[in-house]
Each structure stands twice: as structure tokens, then as C-alpha cells.
Amino acid sequence: MSQSLLPPLVQKSAEGGYFVASTTELVDLYHFILSQAKRLVSAKSAGFYLKNERGNLTRVGLVKDAQSS
Numbered sequence: 851m852s853q854s855l856l857p858p859l860v861q862k863s864a865e866g867g868y869f870v871a872s873t874t875e876l877v878d879l880y881h882f883i884l885s886q887a888k889r890l891v892s893a894k895s896a897g898f899y900l901k902n903e904r905g906n907l908t909r910v911g912l913v914k915d916a917q918s919s
Contacts, residue, residue, distance in 0.1 A: 863903050870900040872910060880911045888913050 861871050880898050888896035895914040899907045 861903075863905070865905070867901070867905045869903050869905070872900070872902075877910060881913065884911045884913045 859871055859876075860868055862868055884896045884898050887893075895912065897909055897913075898911040900910050902908045
């Protein structure tokens with residue numbers, strides 16, 4: 851099996867915790883997933899939070915209706 855040139859999605863931090871890698875492409879993917887999930891459940895907004903390298907939760911995406919902005 852060939853080695854991937856892309857970094858792994860889940861990475862281990864220097865402190866020993868785990869976090870999810872965040873690239874421009876992944877943020878675009880998260881935004882697409884959020885918009886589809888929001889549409890499927892007819893929600894007014896949707897948010898996606900992941901642990902960053904320091905172990906803090908950070909918002910990766912937020913999708914709102916134009917009316918609720």
C-alpha cells in the first residue's frame with residue numbers, strides 16, 4: 851500500500867492529546883456537511899466544533915439562514 855502525502859485527519863499533539871487536522875480543503879468539506887445536515891433537518895443554523903492542538907474547542911463552521919443573520 852502506498853504512503854499518503856496528506857497528513858492524517860486525527861493527529862497527536864505534543865502534550866499527548868488528540869486533535870483533528872484543519873486545512874482549507876477540510877474546512878470546505880465541513881461547511882458542505884453542515885449545510886447538508888442543516889437542510890435535511892430544516893434547522894435555522896448549524897455549527898461544528900473540533901478540538902484544536904491545544905485541546906480547546908474551536909468552531910470550524912457555522913451555517914445560518916440569511917434571515918437569522
